[in-house]
Amino acid sequence: MGYGAGGFLVAVGLVLALAVDDTVQGVDLVTVGWILTAVGAVLLLLTAITMTSGRRARSVATTTHADGTQTVRETRSEV
Template identity: 65%
Template sequence: MGYGFGALLVVVGLVLALAVTDTINDVDLTMVGWIMAGVGVVLIVLTAVTWNSGRRTRNVETVTHPDGSQTVRDNRSSS
């Protein structure tokens, strides 16, 4: 979903929470707005964490020994 949808939820949620004072069929739009804003913030954080995890590097080193056997070493690091 990404940053855009999270930002949209935050903006619409804050508008509902801070600017709208009406209720529709006993639904408190202020509370709905705060919930939407909170979900938007969580979505933005999860997107940042998920996209940042893809920036790790992986080095695979294969060593062939004189007897013909091979050893594989997998090095992972964060950049």
């Protein structure tokens, strides 16, 4: 899933919540529309969070000195 699925759910949800005047027996289309809109918004937010956190790179270098001690150096960078 991703931005496309989240955008689709938001669009369909808003159409159901705001533009459809039809009724279906036993189903409240306005409520279903708002639920789809909320799920789409959450999906968009989660996609944005996961896409930005995956672009960070981390490298660790360990140097062993002549006396046997070690130095660990960690580098983080944005890709």
